[in-house]
Amino acid sequence: MNLSALPLEDLIACPRCDALYHAAQPAAGERAVCGRCHSVLIAPRRRAGMTIIMMALTVTVLVLGALWFPFLRISTSGLQNSSTLLDAALSFVGGPLLIVSLAVVALIVLVPLTRALLILYVLVPIVFDRPPRPSARAAFRLAEELRPWSMAEIFAIGCAVSLVKVADLADISFGPAFYMFAGLVVVSIVQDTWMCRWSVWKSLDGAEGYR
Amino acid sequence: MLTARDAGLVACTRCTRVWPIGQTHCDRCGSRLESRDDKSLSRVWAWLAVGLMCYIPANLYPMLVTKTLTSSYNSTIVGGAIELMHGGAIVVALVILVASVAIPIAKFVCIAYLALSVRRGVRAAPGSRQKMYEIVEYIGRWSMIDVFVVAILSSLVQLNVVAAINPGPASLAFACSVIFTMLSAQAFDPRLIWDHIEADEDPASEGAAETIR
Ligand SMILES: [Zn+2]
Ligand SMILES: [Zn+2]
Numbered sequence: 001m002n003l004s005a006l007p008l009e010d011l012i013a014c015p016r017c018d019a020l021y022h023a024a025q026p027a028a029g030e031r032a033v034c035g036r037c038h039s040v041l042i043a044p045r046r047r048a049g050m051t052i053i054m055m056a057l058t059v060t061v062l063v064l065g066a067l068w069f070p071f072l073r074i075s076t077s078g079l080q081n082s083s084t085l086l087d088a089a090l091s092f093v094g095g096p097l098l099i100v101s102l103a104v105v106a107l108i109v110l111v112p113l114t115r116a117l118l119i120l121y122v123l124v125p126i127v128f129d130r131p132p133r134p135s136a137r138a139a140f141r142l143a144e145e146l147r148p149w150s151m152a153e154i155f156a157i158g159c160a161v162s163l164v165k166v167a168d169l170a171d172i173s174f175g176p177a178f179y180m181f182a183g184l185v186v187v188s189i190v191q192d193t194w195m196c197r198w199s200v201w202k203s204l205d206g207a208e209g210y211r
Numbered sequence: 212m213l214t215a216r217d218a219g220l221v222a223c224t225r226c227t228r229v230w231p232i233g234q235t236h237c238d239r240c241g242s243r244l245e246s247r248d249d250k251s252l253s254r255v256w257a258w259l260a261v262g263l264m265c266y267i268p269a270n271l272y273p274m275l276v277t278k279t280l281t282s283s284y285n286s287t288i289v290g291g292a293i294e295l296m297h298g299g300a301i302v303v304a305l306v307i308l309v310a311s312v313a314i315p316i317a318k319f320v321c322i323a324y325l326a327l328s329v330r331r332g333v334r335a336a337p338g339s340r341q342k343m344y345e346i347v348e349y350i351g352r353w354s355m356i357d358v359f360v361v362a363i364l365s366s367l368v369q370l371n372v373v374a375a376i377n378p379g380p381a382s383l384a385f386a387c388s389v390i391f392t393m394l395s396a397q398a399f400d401p402r403l404i405w406d407h408i409e410a411d412e413d414p415a416s417e418g419a420a421e422t423i424r
Contacts, residue, residue: 004218011229013215013222016341017405020215020222020229036212037341037405041227072367076374083367091365092378100383103390104362107355141225141240148348148393151355157306158359164303165295166364169279169374201226201239 009205012198014039023198042198049127052119055191059116062180062187063109063152071159071177076170085109085177107151112184115150118143119191126203137204144197153188156181214405221246224402251400255326258395263319265388273379274361280373287381288312288357311357311385314350318392321347322399329403337404344404348396354389358382 003011003020012023017037025044026032032042045051070082085108092101122140125132133139159178166172215222220229221244223237230237230244237244245251273285286294288311295304321343328340361382368376 003213008220008229008231011215011220012227013220013229015222015224015227016401017337018214018216018222018402019405020213020218020220037338037401072363074367074370076370079370079373081367081369083363087366088359088362089366091362092382097378097380097383100358100362100378100386103386104359108359137240141242144225148352148397151352151359154353154355155359157353158356158363161303161306161356162360162363162367164300165291165360166368166376167300168298169368170370172367198227201228205239 012041014041025199042196044196044199045194048194048196048199049123051194052191053123053127055187055194056116056119056123058187059112059152059184059191060120062184063113063116066177066180067109069177069180070175071181072162072172073175074166074170074172082175107149108155109152111146112150112152112188115143115146118146122200122204126200132204132206140200140204150188152181153185156185216246224400245400247402247406248400251398251403252326252330254398255322255395258391258398259319259322259326262388262391262395265384265391266315266319269381269385269388272381272384274357274381274385275364276377276379277368278375278377285379288385307357307360310354314354315388315392318347318351318354318396322392322395325399325404329406340404341401344396344399344401351389351393351396354392355386358386358389 003022006022010023012021013019014021014034014037016039017034019034019036021032021034021041023042024032026042028044028046030043031040033040067085070084071088073082074080089101089105089109092098092104118139121133122136122143125136156178159174159181163172163174215229216232218229219232221232221234222229223240223242223244225242226237226240228237228239232246234244236242270288272287274288274291275286277284277286288307292304292307292311295301295307325340325344325347333340361378364376365378368374
């Protein structure tokens, strides 16, 4: 097939190695993989839109909920303390370490929350067969750019490591927020495997809805 | 293998749409278009250098300052892991050592190797170099564990005079090092890995692109 005869919107270039292909929608559950570098280019799934919307709502609830509940409790010699996310974020008060504090809040609260809201803003209209929101494309691009900076699930592992670190100093136990973060680990994996970026972009072109 | 550049097109690496070469911004997602980013490698080296500079104080200064009734001591990243090992928590000590020492150092080496290999036009095994790039990109963020542990412990262990843990200056240096190395990996354009391979390929395959399915 001569690719240069095709209209540009029917082509897809591998973002990793620049190989050019004629983009054809594979059946749900099948994947189109780059023949040269083996990057997954298109991987649609049945009812992906609905699944991702549910996951984004779950992230919103879990992150907001985790703000108010303690994730670890500690007690020793009659003294006790519990720590919420806000306490952890504000632990670097004073001096240059305040920057670390801001970074921690951003990475485990602001970025995951912003991503979830952006994804809802982009997907809700196209999944329910409405025209995309006016700045849906810019919103989806921002959500994609923020992806590596969303670290709520890494925080859950951090809780587990902390528990062991002070185990001999005091009695320490997980609070409800820890389980919320553990849930975020699962949710972020599901969201990543279900989302076919090419299909979302295609829907944002206005041609068809996203299912 | 026909590439977008060979076809006189420029690909958007964000949304995979192609445009006529010369177009500066993607009409679909608004990303800047660059057929091959010439400045990519200088950005990679710049972020990598800053990241490495931050990694040195991150290991020299204390990460945690622990005060108990009887003593006060500072622990560095490696020191903290050794204490854990003496305490019998071998698995956690290994997690810390891998996340805070092995991964950062392996990342510096891998990014430098990738950047050198495309400049020198190394022809060998683009597939494995691509794999290396994907691993570096995926794994980099997990190094943040130690910074989160410091934040968690400092907020949790505040038990008046009995015990208190406070963050040390290394936490800032380490967080910066992780962030700058992530930026360095993101600045790398993996298409450069594949550019020097073309000459080795069978010329008959040129232009014979398939429909992917
Ligand atoms: Zn490819
Ligand atoms: Zn684009």
